[in-house]
Amino acid sequence: MTDTVLAGGMVFTPDGPREADVRVADGVITEVERSAAGRGARVIDVSGMYVLPGAIDVHVHSRDPGFPDKEDFGTLTSAAAAGGVTTVIDMPNTVPAVDAAGVLEAKAALAHAKARVDFGLWALIRSSSTPEQLAGLAAAGATGFKAYLGYAYSRSRKQVLYSVDLGNQDLEAPPDYGTLARLAPVIAELGLPLAIHAEDPGILKTFRRPYETYADVLAGQPPEAEAVAISAAAAVARQHGIHLHIAHLSSAAGLFAAEEALAVGTAMTLETCPQFLWLTEDDYVRLGTWMKMNPPVRTLGDRSALRDGLRRGAIGIVATDHAPHTDAEKGRDLEHAPPGSPGVQTLYLSSLELARDLGDVWMAPRWVCEAPAALAGLTESKGRIAAGFDADVVVVDPARSTTFGPRMMRSRQRHGALNGLKSSFAIDSVYVRGIPVFSGGRIGSRVTGRMVRPSRAVRAAT
Ligand SMILES: [Zn+2]
Missing domain, CATH: 3.20.20.140 (Metal-dependent hydrolases)
Known part of the structure; x- marks a missing residue:
């Protein structure tokens, strides 16, 4: 499976924000570096965007x-x-x-x-x-x-x-x-x-x-x-x-x-x-x-x-x-x-x-x-956006605003208590373990969710 690179965004890393490319393979983040693009990967240009966990x-x-x-x-x-x-x-x-x-x-x-x-x-x-x-x-x-x-x-x-x-x-x-x-x-x-x-x-x-x-x-x-x-x-x-x-x-x-x-x-x-x-x-x-x-x-x-x-x-x-x-x-x-x-x-x-x-x-x-x-x-x-973590990534557009209201809501109940609030940001695209679940205003067609279990409980049981 070809690696994917989200290239040129402002990445929120555990040490704070910095400009970097985020390389993803098999649903996991493998690299967060300036030069992670360009080596046999599918490159998605996210320059000007925030790349967040x-x-x-x-x-x-x-x-x-x-x-x-x-x-x-x-x-x-x-x-x-x-x-x-x-x-x-x-x-x-x-x-x-x-x-x-x-x-x-x-x-x-x-x-x-x-x-x-x-x-x-x-x-x-x-x-x-x-x-x-x-x-x-x-x-x-x-x-x-x-x-x-x-x-x-x-x-x-x-x-x-x-x-x-x-x-x-x-x-x-x-x-x-x-x-x-x-x-x-x-x-x-x-x-x-x-x-x-x-x-x-x-x-x-x-x-x-x-x-x-x-x-x-x-x-x-x-x-x-x-x-x-x-x-x-x-x-x-x-x-x-x-x-x-x-x-x-x-x-x-x-x-x-x-x-x-x-x-x-x-x-x-x-x-x-x-x-x-x-x-x-x-x-x-x-x-x-x-x-x-x-x-x-x-x-x-x-x-x-x-x-x-x-x-x-x-x-x-x-x-x-x-x-x-x-x-x-x-x-x-x-x-x-x-x-x-x-x-x-x-x-x-x-x-x-x-x-x-x-x-x-x-x-x-x-x-x-x-x-x-x-x-x-x-x-x-x-x-976190860090090597070894699940590629759960959100690309946010800081140049586009969003006003909350019933038309955007995907929940069965479309009226929320925050109706009317304006955010200076917009969600551009969203990945769960590297799989796109939201982009271009559309929800992905795949049912991709998996159950997560706390690692603490695993340790307690072993
Ligand atoms: Zn509750």
């Missing part, structure tokens, strides 16, 4: 299996490909929920048949989860474990539900801090991260009210709910030496709680999302329920704190919490519209724009490639 979105909801009218692995990964996301790590609240090895294996097979980019799978922690189930999930290749504090489990529907109605015999109680403490020694042994949805159920229960205005949302899900959950889970993580990952950090109070825990040596990564970095409560007038999500978009002060945390490196990861619903569902009133927005396609371009605003465009690949690769146990294969 493919993004790894560690927080997406494929809805597959379970809710094909919202999304499936085919539409999810088409949106990912068009946005320069070459690996997605899917959350376990599909149906049946991914709480055992057999469910994870079946989901992997289904994703294999449809995915256009590589994928990993998070596993679910239930209040009834056993050490054997967790070991089985790790052996089956789970990226890590996710606990939804405050979310119950429907035994008949095999589904994670947000419900506090525990009089209902069908519902298993949500995992709580006790569940985390009970399972932490097992998680430590398996060497995988524990991710949490950090909203303290006790605080939510006290303040929850009918959502008539956006002020009700902010009062019903106060920032201390996030801060308390982070502090409590961090105490458990520190006690047992596990790696804690905070999903979708949304508040200054949550960031403060996390930094306190980090200061005393807790192994923890923080993830925030473009919606929290770009929007504030004031955008509700413009966006309505398109921006309803859990946790909620908050105040200008929260947004400023999160931007600052990202710039300082306290927050390492930007992921999307890509969570599509149908138009009909999102068209309900504020109380009844389900929370979530599609986002995977706009991750890279919004991150480049924010990094540019904060003074260094080259911060973006660290947020969406390098730090996510470390969380997902993929530091040996993904997240």
Whole structure:
């Protein structure tokens, strides 16, 4: 097979950006040098372009299996490909929920048949989860474990539900801090991260009210709910030496709680999302329920704190919490519209724009490639443009801008919370292990996605 060379671009290497040619053979980067072109290779001229590692979105909801009218692995990964996301790590609240090895294996097979980019799978922690189930999930290749504090489990529907109605015999109680403490020694042994949805159920229960205005949302899900959950889970993580990952950090109070825990040596990564970095409560007038999500978009002060945390490196990861619903569902009133927005396609371009605003465009690949690769146990294969790494490459045109809106979106849900945002960049072409998955505005025809497994788990098992 002839080598391919992406020639003349500005390449983001682990040591920073420099002009170089990137040579690819058999899906792997073999050389990053000024003179890599011209030796019996097919040369693609990318001069004037940025050549970046493919993004790894560690927080997406494929809805597959379970809710094909919202999304499936085919539409999810088409949106990912068009946005320069070459690996997605899917959350376990599909149906049946991914709480055992057999469910994870079946989901992997289904994703294999449809995915256009590589994928990993998070596993679910239930209040009834056993050490054997967790070991089985790790052996089956789970990226890590996710606990939804405050979310119950429907035994008949095999589904994670947000419900506090525990009089209902069908519902298993949500995992709580006790569940985390009970399972932490097992998680430590398996060497995988524990991710949490950090909203303290006790605080939510006290303040929850009918959502008539956006002020009700902010009062019903106060920032201390996030801060308390982070502090409590961090105490458990520190006690047992596990790696804690905070999903979708949304508040200054949550960031403060996390930094306190980090200061005393807790192994923890923080993830925030473009919606929290770009929007504030004031955008509700413009966006309505398109921006309803859990946790909620908050105040200008929260947004400023999160931007600052990202710039300082306290927050390492930007992921999307890509969570599509149908138009009909999102068209309900504020109380009844389900929370979530599609986002995977706009991750890279919004991150480049924010990094540019904060003074260094080259911060973006660290947020969406390098730090996510470390969380997902993929530091040996993904997240970098370097010899020996998978040829997951995104060519970005810095001379062409993109305005986000329904017409460009490949997700089944075309209205996102970032509708209307303009990025000073455009995705030119995208490769997954050297295979073109997006170019000239078109999604590649091949179903190329493969499951990724964390190398940490491999080491733990051998
Ligand atoms: Zn989520």
